[in-house]
Amino acid sequence: MNNTSIAGMKRTHMCGDLRLEHAGQTVTVNGWVDRVRDNGGVLFLLLRDRAGIVQCTFDKSVNADLFDIAFTCRTEFVVAVKGKLVARDTAAINKKMPTGEVEIIAEDIRILSKAETTPFEIDDTKEVGDQIRLKYRYLDLRRPSMQKNLMLRHRVTQVARNYFDEHGFLEIETPMLTKSTPEGARDYLVPSRVHPGKFYALPQSPQQYKQLLMLSGMDRYIQITHCFRDEDLRADRQPEFTQIDLEMSFVEQDDVIAVNEGFLQRVFKEVLDVDIQLPLPRMTWQDAMDKYGSDKPDVRFGFEIRDISDIAKDCSFKVFKDTVENGGTVRLINVNGYADKFPRKEIDKLGEFVKTYRAKGLAWMKLAADGSMTSSFAKFLSEDEIAAIKERAGAKENDLLFVVADANWQTAAVALGALRCELAKRLGLAKKDDFKLLWVTEFPQFEYSEEENRLVAMHHPFTAPMDEDIPLLDTDPAKVRAKAYDIILNGCELGGGSIRIHDPELQTKMFEALGFTEEKAKEQFGHLITAFSYGAPPHGGLAYGLDRLCMLLAGLDSIRDVIAFPKVQNASDLMMNCPDIVDDKQLDDLSIAVTRVEETPEA
């Protein structure tokens, strides 16, 4: 057998780290052959490792044997090369490569591993289909862009662990084999060999454990952990995802926010060298919904929503007037300065777009650069009414107003909110390297569940209400706001959390407001209620979606690109080929049987 050992040929430097300052040194590099170029007796072998690519040069006239070995190397062979690092001739300098000012004049080469032709080229500039990328993920991960993504993710977690350690947080692991929750529909279950007929569940989050850790006096907890949700198929969802999960004792909302702002500032600085100004802006949920039609407002661009219900109420356009008279709302956005980008045909299509958000239609008014106006509804209005709307919208030349009237204010807001984001996207106004962080606060404590025909907890039943709203629990619970907060980056929810109820009396009131009988509360949360009876500190916390955080920091569109081994949309792993059938013996050991076998849905 050939010598494929690394002995005697271990690297002195990473390929991508070599610079002019190293010239004159004898170096050894180890890596994958990225390209080979034969320049008539001089062979250039580009060698790649995690740090980058360096050129190794083999001159047949100097050492024919060495040249001949190098000549057999094909793309993706793994080799070790030893030689003298020299400055390239000025004409040969490659400014596109960080190592482009130097090359290694090879004095030795060893082939550590040969390679078959890969199913796709390891080349960031080449488009490769998702299916094949994921089937051969280990090859996909050789692409410099993917390596960069995972290095960024490593850096983010490292910053998190160090920052929170410095701030007194203890990393404490919570179990993966735990109990199915009352809303068990999304739980992954794990049958138990030792306990026939019984099941563990994989955690949707460590929420209960982290609160128990606060009751146990651990004071500050952090964990970066996998969570599991057996959700319906959706693009860019993973059945397992990673949270940076934390909880603090003896704190109020401002304390949780402050420590997390420090963390975010550190991440942006250390990972991207971007300075984030603190404190971050805060916006109440109501303001976010009113101005941006979203509880995760993207504030990188304008087009804020304005309410014209007061103008519409008495106007001559019956649709507007009736909507307001029946308790509804009329709202608009002004796509200021971009009217010329939207011909009539485009505008009509946007009408279809807002309908997917349950809006009934989209009225519009376009002000051309020459001062002329076209509109779907202006003809029904008086001059004064038009003037009032224009004034409210701050409309001027080349502006385009979109109006939605709806019986439900949230429907109007959400439709316009989605529209403003869609328009910004089309206009290229939402830059990925323009990082706009903000907190959304004062979330409603409850939301109405049409399915259950009652108020349900918007976060979870342990979320504390705002102090001044506690009396409303008895009188008007729908108006109660929670000590809950989300951290938003560029229209995405990076994380969210709340202050928890630590007072058993208040917890009882909360269960009452949620329509829980004492028995039901006990059945679902018995061990937690017991735990709280033994002395509970005021506490609160937050959990970040690490995948999404990394995706946004890396300027990517898919969380798959920051996960080493992701699953596809149907929750299967194309590389490992799982889930898969198992031996009947295994099932029998677990005291379970399969009741139905179906074809796997398309990936």
Next chain:
Amino acid sequence: MNNTSIAGMKRTHMCGDLRLEHAGQTVTVNGWVDRVRDNGGVLFLLLRDRAGIVQCTFDKSVNADLFDIAFTCRTEFVVAVKGKLVARDTAAINKKMPTGEVEIIAEDIRILSKAETTPFEIDDTKEVGDQIRLKYRYLDLRRPSMQKNLMLRHRVTQVARNYFDEHGFLEIETPMLTKSTPEGARDYLVPSRVHPGKFYALPQSPQQYKQLLMLSGMDRYIQITHCFRDEDLRADRQPEFTQIDLEMSFVEQDDVIAVNEGFLQRVFKEVLDVDIQLPLPRMTWQDAMDKYGSDKPDVRFGFEIRDISDIAKDCSFKVFKDTVENGGTVRLINVNGYADKFPRKEIDKLGEFVKTYRAKGLAWMKLAADGSMTSSFAKFLSEDEIAAIKERAGAKENDLLFVVADANWQTAAVALGALRCELAKRLGLAKKDDFKLLWVTEFPQFEYSEEENRLVAMHHPFTAPMDEDIPLLDTDPAKVRAKAYDIILNGCELGGGSIRIHDPELQTKMFEALGFTEEKAKEQFGHLITAFSYGAPPHGGLAYGLDRLCMLLAGLDSIRDVIAFPKVQNASDLMMNCPDIVDDKQLDDLSIAVTRVEETPEA
């Protein structure tokens, strides 16, 4: 409702951090009432947090209202106390408390949470049953010893992450939802809602993924991750446990060992302030078995095994003679200096002890301090033979020799190895704070499986053989040694690893030696074999059992004490009450049914 808010009463210091240097400051502390002592108008309230306990003093004659509130406080109430920190009178100094030189003269108190009487006292000096400790784990974790354990664990993981980060390792997460392995019997399975009839498996280790990460050029990988094994009930086993898992490219065994020795040195220094001298001792597997009868030798004490087969071969004691003539072995240990600790009755009991290790009996020779000798076998030997054995054993006054003869050398070695550990334990020679680390190397590549009647891989089929033993693969595979290494601490395996095969040709040979047909190899490891065909770097790694590492560092006997929420021996969680039955609807969604329900075995 009472004001139970932390607002205005947030701590300035942790209870346990207050010292004489803080005297004169107005401080606020938050914590749990550890004890209350009423000293006739002066009330001492001891307040506890993660950092320790401080005394808060309430004088009725100074502030009766404050005194009355403090008077209502019972053990485990959560309170905030504000006051002036003062030096105690000399007579009142408590040298047993780190804060014993100071006390807080209370100026304000707020009860943040009342507490029912806890099912056991939060007191390290009180013994509490395991069942009740684990049912109320959140109370058990309030005990200072348990808080210390979890803080130590946090520190160990923090050191690991920083050390390996500094050494170029990337933390990369691998999936929890993966594929059942060929030896699937120990896999936890997870049914899939989306793929009826198919299952994920929870990983027994990330072995395949970490090797794929090396193939992907990630170069150095670390992960601290949960692994799962559905094993039979055994004391101090956890169905989920935590590994510090790592892998490196372009390395040999010495490189892996060197980087890990640096890690261990750092852990001992930073966590325990103990200096570990490097390099650590190494011992081959053969030497470890011969001298210590174990592949995880405890070298804190002597009693090494010696072979007397050559003396026994021609001796007049038939049992010894026949054993050697039939290819067996006669070995002994010398419990030197402790003969007087073992009366005859004890010695007889040790004969029973070694039988549990499959030894057929235990011969002995006792040399009293007065020079007299008693023995179970000396009467069958000549003076010269006795003298030869004594010389080989280095026997002198007050020594006790134990001899095992067995057809199988490993049986003799293992029985004597277990005996020496048992004796050291009884004699108190194995001190928990005497840390003896060593590497065991040159493990056999294969072991004989009686079940399968063939050689099987001792580690896994990707473990590289030692270079000089490669020819033996064809001629005498049982003699092949592997590039495998375990790190041992005080008789426990802290971790283990190997250099992996990166050469497809050698891998083929290995599969052949294991008796795998090409089809079988492909069926079991197809995606890995394919992956290796696209260019594989030389690589190797190691995995530590984090639970055990923390247990040993903390000087504990059970890994449960370094796991926040452990499971009991029957793999159930007494606090969460899981595993548990689930709704039929959930099972139906997963296309499975329970085929057998049994009573839960005793915890």
